[in-house]
Amino acid sequence: xxxxxxxxxxxxxxxxxxxxxxxxxxxxxxxxxxxxxxxxxxxxxxxxxxxxxxxxxxxxxxxxxxxxxxxxxxxxxxxxxxxxxxxxxxxxxxxxxxxxxxxxxxxxxxxxxxxxxxxxxxxxxxxxxxxxxxxxxxxxxxxxxxxxxxxxxxxxxxxxxxxxxxxxxxxxxxxxxxxxxxxxxxxxxxxxxxxxxxxxxxxxxxxxxxxxxxxxxxxxxxxxxxxxxxxxxxxxxxxxxxxxxxxxxxxxxxxxxxxxxxxxxxxxxxxxxxxxxxxxxxxxxxxxxxxxxxxxxxxxxxxxxxxxxxxxxxxxxxxxxxxxxxxxxxxxxxxxxxxxxxxxxxxxxxxxxxxxxxxxxxxxxxxxxxxxxxxxxxxxxxxxxxxxxxxxxxxxxxxxxxxxxxxxxxxxxxxxxxxxxxxxxxxxxxxxxxxxxxxxxxxxxxxxxxxxxxxxxxxxxxxxxxxxxxxxxxxxxxxxxxxxxxxxxxxxxxxxxxxxxxxxxxxxxxxxxxxxxxxxxxxxxxxxxxxxxxxxxxxxxxxxxxxxxxxxxxxxxxxxxxxxxxxxxxxxxxxxxxxxxxxxxxxxxxxxxxxxxxxxxxxxxxxxxxxxxxxxxxxxxxxxxxxxxxxxxxxxxxxxxxxxxxxxxxxxxxxxxxxxxxxxxxxxxxxxxxxxxxxxxxxxxxxxxxxxxxxxxxxxxxxxxxxxxxxxxxxxxxxxxxxxxxxxxxxxxxxxxxxx
Ligand code: SF4
Numbered sequence: 001x002x003x004x005x006x007x008x009x010x011x012x013x014x015x016x017x018x019x020x021x022x023x024x025x026x027x028x029x030x031x032x033x034x035x036x037x038x039x040x041x042x043x044x045x046x047x048x049x050x051x052x053x054x055x056x057x058x059x060x061x062x063x064x065x066x067x068x069x070x071x072x073x074x075x076x077x078x079x080x081x082x083x084x085x086x087x088x089x090x091x092x093x094x095x096x097x098x099x100x101x102x103x104x105x106x107x108x109x110x111x112x113x114x115x116x117x118x119x120x121x122x123x124x125x126x127x128x129x130x131x132x133x134x135x136x137x138x139x140x141x142x143x144x145x146x147x148x149x150x151x152x153x154x155x156x157x158x159x160x161x162x163x164x165x166x167x168x169x170x171x172x173x174x175x176x177x178x179x180x181x182x183x184x185x186x187x188x189x190x191x192x193x194x195x196x197x198x199x200x201x202x203x204x205x206x207x208x209x210x211x212x213x214x215x216x217x218x219x220x221x222x223x224x225x226x227x228x229x230x231x232x233x234x235x236x237x238x239x240x241x242x243x244x245x246x247x248x249x250x251x252x253x254x255x256x257x258x259x260x261x262x263x264x265x266x267x268x269x270x271x272x273x274x275x276x277x278x279x280x281x282x283x284x285x286x287x288x289x290x291x292x293x294x295x296x297x298x299x300x301x302x303x304x305x306x307x308x309x310x311x312x313x314x315x316x317x318x319x320x321x322x323x324x325x326x327x328x329x330x331x332x333x334x335x336x337x338x339x340x341x342x343x344x345x346x347x348x349x350x351x352x353x354x355x356x357x358x359x360x361x362x363x364x365x366x367x368x369x370x371x372x373x374x375x376x377x378x379x380x381x382x383x384x385x386x387x388x389x390x391x392x393x394x395x396x397x398x399x400x401x402x403x404x405x406x407x408x409x410x411x412x413x414x415x416x417x418x419x420x421x422x423x424x425x426x427x428x429x430x431x432x433x434x435x436x437x438x439x440x441x442x443x444x445x446x447x448x449x450x451x452x453x454x455x456x457x458x459x460x461x462x463x464x465x466x467x468x469x470x471x472x473x474x475x476x477x478x479x480x481x482x483x484x485x486x487x488x489x490x491x492x493x494x495x496x497x498x499x500x501x502x503x504x505x506x507x508x509x510x511x512x513x514x515x516x517x518x519x520x521x522x523x524x525x526x527x528x529x530x531x532x533x534x535x536x537x538x539x540x541x542x543x544x545x546x547x548x549x550x551x552x553x554x555x556x557x558x559x560x561x562x563x564x565x566x567x568x569x570x571x572x573x574x575x576x577x578x579x580x581x582x583x584x585x586x587x588x589x590x591x592x593x594x595x596x597x598x599x600x601x602x603x604x605x606x607x608x609x610x611x612x613x614x615x616x617x618x619x620x621x622x623x624x625x626x627x628x629x630x631x632x633x634x635x636x637x638x639x640x641x642x643x644x645x646x647x648x649x650x651x652x653x654x655x656x657x658x659x660x661x662x663x664x665x666x667x668x669x670x671x672x673x674x675x676x677x678x679x680x681x682x683x684x685x686x687x688x689x690x691x692x693x694x695x696x697x698x699x700x701x702x703x704x705x706x707x708x709x710x711x712x713x714x715x716x717x718x719x720x721x722x723x724x725x726x727x728x729x730x731x732x733x734x735x736x737x738x739x740x
Contacts (some may be wrong), residue, residue, distance in 0.1 A: 018056055018074045019106045019415055027055050031490035033475045034131065035073040036470025037626050039355035040064060040204050042481025043552065046471055046490040053077040053471055053491050056557075062552050064182060064483065070203035072626055075635045076470070079451075082634045086453035086466035087495025091363065093121055097464055102496065106503075107464055109421075110510045112445055116419045117149060122358065122399075126153035126408045126417050126444075129368065130424030131161060131357025133500050134475030135484070136522035138359070138368030140504045141423075146372070147391045148512045152399035153408050153417060156369045157425040157524055157627070158535035161356035163364050163404075164322040166364060168331020169353075171667065172339070173721075174576030175375045175537045175583040176364055179569040180314060180350025181481040181555065185209050188348035190219045190310035194334060195245065195320015199229040200623040205316070206230070223248060224320060225618060226690060236303055239685060243325045243605035243728045244293040249325050249333040250600065251289030251658045252304045253281040256341060262307025263342030270573040271339050272590075273597040280599030285386040296650055301320050308341060312348030312591065318356070319620065323727045329600040336597045342603050345570040354480055357627070358470075361478035365538050365556070366529055374536035377585045378402065390532050393717055404722040405431065406715065412440040421447040423500060424467065428456035429628035429696035429708050432670050432724045433715035455630055456696045467500050468493035475501070475522040476548065478556070482538070482566075485553035486545045501525070534559070534709045537569075537576050537583075605728040606716050609687065613669060613730035615653075617689040619709045620727075625694040632694075645676040645695035645707030649733065650688065657733055666734040667691060672711030675736060 027047030035042040043062025049057030057078045060067035089105035090097040106264070117122045127145050129138075143153040166176045173179065185191060185208045198206040209230075214216040222237040223233040223245075232235040240248050256262055257278060267274050286297035293300075307313055315338065321330050334351050335344075343349035355361055367373040367387075376383035377398050388395035403411070411417035420441075421609050431437040441460040448461035451469040458464050472493040478484045493499065501522055508517035517523045523545055533540045539557040547561075550553060554565035576582055578592035588596075609616055624642040627633045632638045649659060659665060661680040666673050667689065676691070684690050693709040712728045 003200065013209060018077070019119035022230070030057065031488050033471065033487040033490065035069070035735065036076060036358050036483040037072045038202060039358055039360055039480040040202050041358065041483060041485060041553070042069055042204055043485065044069060044073060046077060048490050051491060053080045059575060060367065063180055064479065065204045068204055068207060071624065072632060078139060078635045079469070079631045080450070080471050081494065083454050084454070084634060085494045085497065086450060086464070088466060089496065090461075092462045097458070099103065102498070105465060106506060106510070109447055109463055110507060112419055113149065113511065117382070120418060122150040123152060123522075124418045125149055125151045126411070126420045127151070127155070128405050128420060128422050129156045129410065131156060131158045131360035131363060132424045133359060133363075134473065134522060135359060135366055135478060136529070137500045137504060138363045138526035139366040140501060140508065140517070142367045142373065143391050144504055144508045144511070146378075146398050147388065147393040148397070148508060148516065150397040150399060153411070155403070155405040155408065156615060157430060158357065158360045158361055158363050158369060159404050159723060160323070160430060160726070161319070162322060162353065162360050162364075163723040164718055165331050165353040166328030167721040168335060170584045171328065171588055171598055172272040172332050172335035173570065174578070174581070174589070174591070175567055176371070177375070177482060177537055178351075178353050178354040179344055181567045182208060183567060184314040184348050184350050184352060185316070186212050187216070188212065188218055188312050188314040188706035190221060190306060190313045192307065192313055192315040193220070193222045193224070193230050194315055194317040195224060195324070195356055196316055196318035197224070197228040197415055197620070198316065198354065201318065201621055203623065205354065207498040210263045211373045219306060220506035221303060224365045225616075225685065225688060236299065236306060236387050238295045238299060238303055240293040240652070241580065242297050242618060242688065245321060245324055245330045245604075246326050246333065246600055246602045247284055247289040247292040247339065248295060248300070249330065250281045250284035250602070251286050252307060253277070253298050253333070253337060253340065254284050254363070255286060255301050255304035256308050257281065257309065258271070259305070261304070262340045262545065265405065265458050266342030266573065267726040268711060270594055271576070271597050272594045273599070274340070276599045277336060277340070277597040280601065285407040288453070307337065309654075312346065313338070313341075313343050313352045314348055316354050317351070320727060322723055325718070325725060325728055326600065326603050327723050327725070329598065332598040333600050335595070339597060341666055345568050345573065350568060352481070357478050361480060361482065362476065363645070365478055370404070370581060372398070373532045373585045375538055375581050379585045380580065382580045387532060390528065404717075406502065406717055406722060409437060412444045418445055420444045421449070422457055422499045423449040424451070426455055426457050426630055426696070427460065430693070432710050432713040432726060434708055434711045435672050436715060437710075449500065452630055452634070456628070461736055465503060466495065466497040467503070468497050468551060473499040473501065473522070476526060476545075480554045483553040484540060484548060484556060485544055486548040559594065595670050606725070606730065607670075607714055607730050609730045611647070611730045615731050615733060617669060617712055617731040618684070618688060618690045618727055619713060619728040622689060622692050625692070627694065628696055629694045644680045645692055645709065647676050647733070648679045648681055648684045648690040650684050650686045651680050651683055652686045654678065657696060659733070659735060664736050664738060666736045667712060667731050668734060669712035669729055669731040671713070674709065674711050676707050689733065693726065
């Protein structure tokens with residue numbers, strides 16, 4: 001393990017507070033909050049002095065992290081008063097963004113919205129937002145886009161992160177929602193990490209896994225093409241070839257069934273589709289899967305036995321599943337392993353998706369993207385009617401479908417989508433096939449609403465709106481175990497920056513009047529949202545901001561004031577399938593309270609290495625950075641720990657190519673190239689390379705390198721969830737001269 005990584009991980013385990021050393025005294029007050037980065041959702045307090053944030057402290061009573069914070073959360077206060085915070089609205093004039101008043105910016109924005117809607121219809125308008133806003137802001141945005149403007153074009157960066165999981169849960173269980181909870185990581189006999197690296201991405205969850213391992217002797221199994229830290233310390237590492245999740249999981253099921261390690265009583269009582277499932281996995285004996293995945297057949301058998309014989313198994317999974325081939329179907333296979341063995345809904349036994357961004361789950365809860373509030377399906381007219389009656393709009397306005405961001409880019413290309421409003425995300429770094437993406441951003445009338453300026457996507461903006469961020473507004477966050485927590489405003493936004501809530505409500509009022517956008521604060525929005533959550537799987541009727549603060553968050557469903565929240569879903573083996581309760585619709589909704597086992601066939605990746613592009617390209621994350629570094633590159637402790645992009649190359653390959661560590665190389669795919677430093681290590685296997693995706697081109701870093709990994713990635717998507725396949729592509733490595 002690298003020394004710096006070891007120290008970073010150690011820091012996550014031991015450090016609980018970071019304070020501005022230049023502050024002359026301790027903070028005057030501590031404000032209850034939750035971390036604004038990842039969906040682990042650590043509880044914290046923000047220390048404030050003289051109206052400024054000067055410290056952050058982990059909340060020792062918060063059940064998720066017990067006071068611990070990782071290095072990102074620890075320095076989060078440093079992004080609040082950074083000199084590059086966006087403080088003034090801007091409008092593009094003569095090709096240049098120039099300062100404007102809010103009145104000028106919002107008048108132009110509303111004029112464009114109305115003009116496009118009248119001339120070209122609601123579908124000429126699009127929204128692409130974030131996993132970083134508040135639950136209440138997603139709710140307002142969903143109403144504005146779907147209920148007022150009536151556009152189907154609304155998506156978020158959550159599409160890049162958890163879309164496949166959402167569709168996988170819906171197909172297996174009838175509705176979205178992680179069945180398990182973090183406590184499962186404390187008590188599982190086996191933690192199976194599939195396509196995830198929690199040591200770097202979810203340090204506080206990794207801490208809990210390691211405590212279980214050391215205290216209780218929990219076993220650890222990892223499926224990952226890379227030899228990550230969890231893979232290196234695991235009892236069993238299944239180093240599968242990229243793009244071969246399906247044959248590996250099918251083979252595990254095959255062995256479980258063949259060796260009698262399934263729970264026939266549970267299958268008979270609580271599932272449907274077993275016969276078809278058995279027929280499908282019949283075709284994947286370990287030897288067949290070994291040839292496809294590269295994992296030896298005996299290791300596959302050993303893995304299946306470890307899974308089958310461990311009384312309680314928790315499978316955690318993330319982008320190695322979600323950003324891959326057949327992603328949503330792979331999620332159903334993980335669910336199916338738990339269903340056929342009856343290892344679900346009990347302590348230590350569940351599938352548990354590790355969601356990426358802080359409020360991705362909030363967005364899913366209130367229908368900020370593909371679905372409607374309360375895990376409702378827009379294709380279901382009953383669901384549209386229920387939502388319209390609370391929103392006070394005509395149900396005919398709400399579209400019966402939605403379009404994802406890749407479809408929206410295609411609509412821009414075809415001149416169908418003319419107005420795109422981007423909030424709190426950075427597609428000019430994060431979307432695949434950057435050459436194409438940037439061309440489309442340049443073509444459309446683009447509104448960018450963000451907390452920092454400059455940032456990459458703002459290069460293409462026609463209107464720029466400065467937004468408030470974490471610590472500057474009050475509202476709720478739902479984490480990856482369905483725990484809802486409140487975060488209070490600690491300091492005022494800088495300059496003229498305004499909360500996304502304020503901006504959206506004002507635009508809503510200008511378009512549809514105050515009657516339809518009556519809320520004065522987010523707590524009033526939360527109260528309205530609770531009406532729509534009533535009786536739904538994610539019922540939050542029993543939650544109030546006060547309760548969330550007092551009780552350390554509450555896990556949905558929490559339907560009544562005295563209800564303690566729900567740690568695990570499906571404990572009684574009753575699933576959300578069938579009838580209008582289900583989020584699934586049409587052919588995916590035939591199971592009447594039983595979970596569905598889906599047969600899944602292996603589809604080879606759309607692009608594989610060949611003579612011209614001989615390496616597998618894998619993209620991912622590092623512990624120091626978050627998403628496209630909009631925030632983390634502005635924290636010196638994080639920036640200087642990981643300033644630039646790099647490519648990991650296996651020592652054997654480096655030797656063959658004559659490349660040494662630290663040398664500048666060009667990584668080239670069919671879509672573009674980047675120039676980064678080589679890191680020679682055996683974390684990647686021969687024939688594979690790894691590039692972190694955080695780095696863009698605007699902030700040039702060392703030697704002005706072009707280093708956005710998404711110049712290389714494929715624009716193709718998983719056909720079910722429309723999530724891009726960031727983790728499978730082919731590339732080659734070229735040496736470049738240092739003065740290039
Ligand atoms: Fe924040 Fe995630 Fe780190 Fe916790 S683990 S401090 S939520 S970034």
